[in-house]
Amino acid sequence: xxxxxxxxxxxxxxxxxxxxxxxxxxxxxxxxxxxxxxxxxxxxxxxxxxxxxxxxxxxxxxxxxxxxxxxxxxxxxxxxxxxxxxxxxxxxxxxxxxxxxxxxxxxxxxxxxxxxxxxxxxxxxxxxxxxxxxxxxxxxxxxxxxxxxxxxxxxxxxxxxxxxxxxxxxxxxxxxxxxxxxxxxxxxxxxxxxxxxxxxxxxxxxxxxxxxxxxxxxxxxxxxxxxxxxxxxxxxxxxxxxxxxxxxxxxxxxxxxxxxxxxxxxxxxxxxxxxxxxxxxxxxxxxxxxxxxxxxxxxxxxxxxxxxxxxxxxxxxxxxxxxxxxxxxxxxxxxxxxxxxxxxxxxxxxxxxxxxxxxxxxxxxxxxxxxxxxxxxxxxxxxxx
Amino acid sequence: xxxxxxxxxxxxxxxxxxxxxxxxxxxxxxxxxxxxxxxxxxxxxxxxxxxxxxxxxxxxxxxxxxxxxxxxxxxxxxxxxxxxxxxxxxxxxxxxxxxxxxxxxxxxxxxxxxxxxxxxxxxxxxxxxxxxxxxxxxxxxxxxx
Numbered sequence: 001x002x003x004x005x006x007x008x009x010x011x012x013x014x015x016x017x018x019x020x021x022x023x024x025x026x027x028x029x030x031x032x033x034x035x036x037x038x039x040x041x042x043x044x045x046x047x048x049x050x051x052x053x054x055x056x057x058x059x060x061x062x063x064x065x066x067x068x069x070x071x072x073x074x075x076x077x078x079x080x081x082x083x084x085x086x087x088x089x090x091x092x093x094x095x096x097x098x099x100x101x102x103x104x105x106x107x108x109x110x111x112x113x114x115x116x117x118x119x120x121x122x123x124x125x126x127x128x129x130x131x132x133x134x135x136x137x138x139x140x141x142x143x144x145x146x147x148x149x150x151x152x153x154x155x156x157x158x159x160x161x162x163x164x165x166x167x168x169x170x171x172x173x174x175x176x177x178x179x180x181x182x183x184x185x186x187x188x189x190x191x192x193x194x195x196x197x198x199x200x201x202x203x204x205x206x207x208x209x210x211x212x213x214x215x216x217x218x219x220x221x222x223x224x225x226x227x228x229x230x231x232x233x234x235x236x237x238x239x240x241x242x243x244x245x246x247x248x249x250x251x252x253x254x255x256x257x258x259x260x261x262x263x264x265x266x267x268x269x270x271x272x273x274x275x276x277x278x279x280x281x282x283x284x285x286x287x288x289x290x291x292x293x294x295x296x297x298x299x300x301x302x303x304x305x306x307x308x309x310x311x312x313x314x315x316x317x318x319x320x321x322x323x324x325x326x327x328x329x330x331x332x333x334x335x336x337x338x339x340x341x342x343x344x345x346x347x348x349x350x351x352x353x354x355x356x357x358x359x360x361x362x363x364x365x366x367x368x369x370x371x372x373x374x375x376x377x378x379x380x381x382x383x384x385x
Numbered sequence: 386x387x388x389x390x391x392x393x394x395x396x397x398x399x400x401x402x403x404x405x406x407x408x409x410x411x412x413x414x415x416x417x418x419x420x421x422x423x424x425x426x427x428x429x430x431x432x433x434x435x436x437x438x439x440x441x442x443x444x445x446x447x448x449x450x451x452x453x454x455x456x457x458x459x460x461x462x463x464x465x466x467x468x469x470x471x472x473x474x475x476x477x478x479x480x481x482x483x484x485x486x487x488x489x490x491x492x493x494x495x496x497x498x499x500x501x502x503x504x505x506x507x508x509x510x511x512x513x514x515x516x517x518x519x520x521x522x523x524x525x526x527x528x529x530x
Contacts, residue, residue: 301443302443303420303421303443303444303445303448304445305445305446306396306444306445306446306449309393309396309446310397313397322420322445330418330419331420341417342417342418342420343417343420343443346417346420378402379399379402379441379442379449380422380441380442380443381413381422381423381424381441381442381443382417382422382443
């Protein structure tokens with residue numbers, strides 16, 4: 001059996017989730033917007049799912065809007081808020097390590113007359129809440145800072161940023177796609193106004209996400225053409241997907257403490273053993289303030305795609321921040337942002353753990369990884385320089 | 386990323402990895418920024434035939450495979466014939482590369498030319514059609530992509 005170490009990319013839909021979904025793709029296929037019994041069943045499943053998602057983040061069901069992905073949720077939150085509040089100001093604060101769903105959306109808005117401040121992270125991959133506060137201007141209308149980074153797993157101080165946003169009466173959005181279902185999220189306690197989440201990051205299906213919008217925050221419709229999602233997001237609901245996501249989230253939250261502790265122990269073992277075994281390796285991102293399932297290590301003198309291909313040959317599936325794996329010529333913007341030179345950013349390995357990983361997977365990794373790194377170093381003209 | 390079987394073969398079992406201590410010419414091209422650096426070593430006989438070729442590469446699967454294939458292709462060839470090896474012929478020999486990886490094949494051609502240029506200068510041999518390599522560490526010409 002191959003070892004899957006890429007849970008930040010996507011996760012397998014849990015069997016108990018699939019079981020909830022299948023009837024809605026079969027006999028229970030009704031359109032929730034219709035009036036007869038078949039439709040009412042679908043509508044009921046949809047609203048139960050809304051309750052489940054709301055409960056998972058301490059929101060109310062009326063504050064949950066289902067979308068097609070975490071990316072759509074991010075686009076919607078940022079663009080709709082910017083348009084809604086443009087009379088008040090056109091300044092947005094974000095960070096330089098957001099997912100491209102937020103970063104490219106900000107670039108889009110910059111071309112349309114908005115100004116964006118990108119707060120830099122420190123070498124540990126952390127944003128300073130004080131830097132966010134310093135960047136606030138009279139015309140600031142939105143702060144969008146991710147809860148957890150998708151590449152290096154660092155947990156940003158969203159509690160502090162939420163409190164700052166509240167005291168300055170500025171809307172606060174967080175891309176929590178990597179955090180929800182993995183670390184506790186409480187939109188009330190953390191003063192979050194808008195939050196993006198995605199079903200397939202916590203063992204739900206792909207193609208479904210949600211945006212939480214706090215009651216009292218006016219948000220314009222993003223997809224037009226129907227009354228679904230209280231007129232805010234038109235289009236017939238992906239009922240099976242939504243139900244699957246909600247079930248997966250409820251399960252993830254109920255198992256969170258136990259799973260986080262278990263995965264953190266495996267994570268720490270990988271970090272300790274790799275750093276001790278492989279010379280010239282370094283951990284990217286804060287050791288303490290990171291997701292329970294994230295390991296991101298750079299190896300000097302080697303390139304990430306080669307590393308992934310050789311790991312793949314040994315049945316180990318992982319990811320890298322190298323340019324070659326992104327389809328562009330530039331390595332990860334996150335690794336460059338924490339101050340890695342280009343060649344080290346190219347030589348990164350991301351391992352993201354999940355429910356299916358066990359200690360024996362670390363044994364296999366440690367059996368293969370050191371010799372693979374050495375093999376590539378023996379081939380590299382940079383080795384020893 | 387879909388690589389051909391030939392690319393995977395040359396990546397998994399690269400030919401001619403290493404250095405030649407008494408190389409007639411050495412070429413170093415690429416740029417850490419885009420993630421590929423190739424060092425090519427050529428041993429050329431007095432009558433202008435490539436007797437041995439070796440490489441060291443920092444880069445992706447395609448970079449390693451093109452280095453491996455290029456060194457295979459030059460062995461036994463005259464310097465003039467080496468000049469006819471281009472990124473296209475290396476790529477064809479590998480049964481093609483994904484579009485985003487074509488620049489790796491350019492790097493192999495550049496590495497060969499850089500090694501020939503070094504040889505040409507050291508040995509005072511003029512090579513028809515050879516130009517001073519434009520590409521070196523830090524100034525890899527990405528317009529070839």
